Amino acid sequence: MIGYLLRQLGSLLFVTWVVSSLVFLLIHLVPGDPVSVMLGDWASPADEQALRQQLGLDKPLWQQYVIYFSGLLQFDFGQSLFFQQPVSELLLERLPMTAYLAVMAMLIAVLIAFPLGMWAALRAGQWPDYTAMTVALVGVSIPNFWLGPMLILLFSISLAWLPVSGADQPWAWVLPALTLGTALAAILARMLRASLLEIFHEDYIRTAKAKGLNKTRVYGVHALRNALLPVVTIMGLQLGTLLGGAVITEVVFDWPGLGQLLVDSIQRRDYPVVQGCILIISVIYISVNALTELVYAWLDPRIRLAN
Amino acid sequence: MLGWIHELGWPINMRFNFHINTLMRWLAMAIVTLWLLMAIGAFFVGESANQIDLAKLMASGDAQRWLGYDELGRPLFERLLLGAQTSLFVALGVVTFSALIGITIGTYSGYVGGWIDRVIVKIIDVFLAFPGLLLAIGLAAVLGPGIENVIIALVVVGWVGYARLARAQVLSLRHREHIQAARALGVSQPVILRRHLLPLIAAPLGVEATFGFAGAVISEAGLSFLGLGVQPPDASWGNMIREGTRYLLVAPHLVIVPGVSLMLVVLAINILGDMARDKLDVKHQTKK
Numbered sequence: 142m143i144g145y146l147l148r149q150l151g152s153l154l155f156v157t158w159v160v161s162s163l164v165f166l167l168i169h170l171v172p173g174d175p176v177s178v179m180l181g182d183w184a185s186p187a188d189e190q191a192l193r194q195q196l197g198l199d200k201p202l203w204q205q206y207v208i209y210f211s212g213l214l215q216f217d218f219g220q221s222l223f224f225q226q227p228v229s230e231l232l233l234e235r236l237p238m239t240a241y242l243a244v245m246a247m248l249i250a251v252l253i254a255f256p257l258g259m260w261a262a263l264r265a266g267q268w269p270d271y272t273a274m275t276v277a278l279v280g281v282s283i284p285n286f287w288l289g290p291m292l293i294l295l296f297s298i299s300l301a302w303l304p305v306s307g308a309d310q311p312w313a314w315v316l317p318a319l320t321l322g323t324a325l326a327a328i329l330a331r332m333l334r335a336s337l338l339e340i341f342h343e344d345y346i347r348t349a350k351a352k353g354l355n356k357t358r359v360y361g362v363h364a365l366r367n368a369l370l371p372v373v374t375i376m377g378l379q380l381g382t383l384l385g386g387a388v389i390t391e392v393v394f395d396w397p398g399l400g401q402l403l404v405d406s407i408q409r410r411d412y413p414v415v416q417g418c419i420l421i422i423s424v425i426y427i428s429v430n431a432l433t434e435l436v437y438a439w440l441d442p443r444i445r446l447a448n
Numbered sequence: 449m450l451g452w453i454h455e456l457g458w459p460i461n462m463r464f465n466f467h468i469n470t471l472m473r474w475l476a477m478a479i480v481t482l483w484l485l486m487a488i489g490a491f492f493v494g495e496s497a498n499q500i501d502l503a504k505l506m507a508s509g510d511a512q513r514w515l516g517y518d519e520l521g522r523p524l525f526e527r528l529l530l531g532a533q534t535s536l537f538v539a540l541g542v543v544t545f546s547a548l549i550g551i552t553i554g555t556y557s558g559y560v561g562g563w564i565d566r567v568i569v570k571i572i573d574v575f576l577a578f579p580g581l582l583l584a585i586g587l588a589a590v591l592g593p594g595i596e597n598v599i600i601a602l603v604v605v606g607w608v609g610y611a612r613l614a615r616a617q618v619l620s621l622r623h624r625e626h627i628q629a630a631r632a633l634g635v636s637q638p639v640i641l642r643r644h645l646l647p648l649i650a651a652p653l654g655v656e657a658t659f660g661f662a663g664a665v666i667s668e669a670g671l672s673f674l675g676l677g678v679q680p681p682d683a684s685w686g687n688m689i690r691e692g693t694r695y696l697l698v699a700p701h702l703v704i705v706p707g708v709s710l711m712l713v714v715l716a717i718n719i720l721g722d723m724a725r726d727k728l729d730v731k732h733q734t735k736k
Contacts, residue, residue, distance in 0.1 A: 156577045163578075170590045271468070278722075282715040284666050286673040286686070287707035290693045294700055381579065388585060389670055393693070404674050407589040419586045426579045 145438060153431045157424055164420045165209050168412050169202075179222065179410045195220065196413070218417035223409045228417040231402060236421070239391070239398035243383040245314050246322035247376065253326035258333030263360065265338055273330065280327030289320040289393035306395035317394040321387055325379050332375050336368040343367075370440065377433030381426040472719055479716035486532035493526045498681050516701050519691060524705055530683035531706055534595065535665045535713070541599040542606055542664035543657050549603065550610025551653060555641050557611070558618030568611070575608040584667060588676040598677045602667055606660060613656050617649035651728050658721035662714045669710055685710045 168175050176193045177184065193199045196219070197208055212219065218228035261273035296316060297305040304310040340346060341364060349359045388400030395401065399418050406414035500520045507517045515524040557568040575583075587601035621627065622645070630640050671677035672686030680687055685706040692702030 152573075156574055159574045160578060164586075167586055167590050170587070172592065278718065279711075279715065282662075282718055283711055284669060284673075284707075284714070286670060287689055287703070287710060290689070290696055290703050291707070294696060294703075298697060388581065389674065392674060403585070404676075407585075408675065412590075415586070415589055419582060422582055423578055426582075427577050430577070 142439075146435070149431060149435060149438075153427065156427055160423050160427065161210070161213060161420055162206075164416050164423070165206060167416060167419070168196075168198075171412075175412065179412060192222070213420075218420070219413040221406075221411055221414045223406070223411045223414070228413050231414060232399065232417050232421050235397060235399045235402050238396065239384060239387050239400065242314065242317055242321060242387055242391070242396060242398060243380060245318035246320075246325065246383050246387075247380060249318050249322035250325035250329055251376075253322070254329035254333060257326070258330040259337065259360075259365070261330065261334040262337035262341070265334075270334075274334070277327040277330045280323050280330075283323060285320050285324070285389045286393055288323060289316070289390060292316050292320060293394075306393075307397075313394075317390050317396050320393065321383060321390045325383065328379065329372060329375065332372050333368060336371050337364055340364050340368050374433060374437050377436065378430055380433075381429035384422060384425050384429070469723075473723060476716040476719040476723075479712050480720065483532055483536065483713050483716075486529050487536040490529040490533035493529055496523060496526055498522060515705055516699075518688070518702055519695055519699070524701070527683045527688060528685075528705060528709060531685040531688055532709070534678055534682065534684045535668055535710075538595065538599055538602070538668040539661050539664040542602040542668075543660045545599070545603045546606035546660060547610050547653065547657055550607035550612075551614045551646075553607070554611035554614030555618050555645060555649070558615035559622055559637070559641060559645070565615075569615075572608050572612055572615075575605075576612070580605045581667065581670065584671065585674065585676060588671050593676055593679045595678050595682070598668055598671055601671070602664055605667075606664070609656060609660065610653060613653060614649060617652060618645055621645060621648055655721060655725045655728060658717060658724055662717040662721065665710070665717070666714050 171178055176189050176196070176198060180189060180192060190199075197205050200208070216229050218232065220226070221228050221231055224231060257273045257276065261270040264270050293305055293316065296303045303316055304313045307313055337360075346359060346364055349363050354363075387396075387398060388403060390396065391398045391400035392404050399422055403415060403418035403422075406412075406418065499522060501517070501522070502520075515528065518524050518527060553568060557565045584601040584605045587604055588597055591597040591600060627640060627644055630644050635644075668677055669684065669686030669689070672684040673690045675687075675690065678684035678687055680691070688706040689703050689710075692699070692706070695702055
């Protein structure tokens with residue numbers, strides 16, 4: 142296990158290094174001069190020179206890289222041009238909101254997916270199965286940026302039950318979390334159904350039935366518990382995706398998280414913030430995935446021994 | 449973006465009524481055909497799609513244009529056709545280039561093995577570790593908006609799936625007798641790859657490409673929705689939804705019409721992809 146742990150840690154560090162280098166290079170991909178793109182057409186040469194110096198873009202590339210990396214190690218992502226405050230402060234301010242949204246979305250997804258998946262599995266091949274899986278297929282095909290406005294139309298405008306946007310009101314999280322969680326609910330429901338169906342054919346389920354255990358116990362305890370392993374893995378892997386994929390949902394609902402900061406900063410050409418957002422979301426995503434794999438390896442020895 | 453779909457079992461072919469299956473397939477094919485026709489139809493729209501008519505601001509449908517008009521009084525139906533063309537163009541571009549690059553790299557890597565393979569696998573791993581949509585957003589942000597940059601950003605994200613699949617397929621096939629025979633006969637490497645390996649791995653790659661199509665359509669719309677993709681006055685279903693959400697209260701049809709189109713197209717492609725995958729999956733079929 143120790144060897145496996147070290148290998149995983151090494152690979153995590155390697156990927157993080159590559160990703161942060163790519164984020165560093167991002168600003169150099171801007172066609173033309175990034176400074177004049179940031180300041181627009183009306184900036185004076187003196188202003189451009191000042192900004193170039195502030196961003197360190199006047200130094201040779203390798204020096205910029207060294208400065209960037211030593212900054213990163215001290216959690217220094219530079220200075221926001223728009224807010225005139227350190228990027229790290231902005232990120233720390235927004236991160237809890239994105240995490241909150243992701244966790245709530247996960248919760249909603251589980252609450253939808255488990256009943257749906259179990260219902261489909263128990264009535265496999267009959268109309269409930271068909272209905273549940275059609276709902277699931279529709280669920281993965283609905284884009285967030287359309288589902289969001291539709292939910293607003295229904296629950297905020299027509300029924301006036303929930304706030305339209307923002308995060309100040311008490312139930313404001315419901316619609317964004319539902320929007321973000323729908324696709325995940327669909328994936329989980331399909332996974333759970335497939336996993337349960339496989340387990341229903343296992344010998345120990347037949348034994349449990351033959352022993353005369355009641356249905357609830359056989360399916361609710363014996364089958365469900367074993368069917369959960371792959372589902373929980375997918376949940377872990379998808380949590381990272383939720384954190385990353387929250388960008389669109391945050392924009393739709395004006396939710397003050399990292400994704401909204403990212404898109405706003407892109408429009409303001411505030412590249413230090415853009416870099417910071419992309420870096421932090423990626424690193425969280427990579428870490429959550431690595432953690433999930435670790436938990437999975439701990440639960441299932443075949444995985445760590447295979448390497 | 450939707451790459452995970454093919455990793456999950458979809459039960460369409462398992463025990464369901466055959467008629468429902470056939471119906472679903474025909475419906476899906478009809479929707480995709482309609483999408484293609486709309487994209488072709490967009491060539492004949494001409495200037496009327498960008499004709500601003502303030503008298504018809506956000507008007508609902510009339511006898512002439514039953515889908516109504518948008519926030520500048522432009523006919524929604526014509527905009528919808530242009531949006532269909534945009535999404536088809538982007539999807540074709542993204543799938544073609546991603547598949548070409550990915551399959552070339554993946555097949556080569558799997559076939560030659562050794563250190564080249566190890567380096568390429570590492571690169572693939574890094575790309576897979578990156579959240580795809582975020583990378584596309586970052587690239588679109590620095591490259592600037594525009595349809596070509598959307599395609600570039602999505603290809604950079606998209607090639608990995610094909611490379612991984614092609615490599616895995618080649619690894620399982622490269623010791624087959626007919627490959628060894630070709631090698632012994634002195635057939636050159638590119639010819640072996642192209643004539644003897646590629647046809648064998650074409651089917652699973654085709655399924656991957658189908659899901660890639662759906663993914664590209666939804667990603668293009670997503671980027672355009674964020675204002676990073678296709679820019680007005682050019683129409684994309686994504687930027688139509690973006691503009692429409694501002695007038696949700698007074699003119700919900702501006703969001704509903706492009707949204708339903710987008711959803712139906714993505715749904716239809718996913719259904720076709722699922723069916724194609726089930727057809728290939730022998731294990732699945734024998735269970736039936």
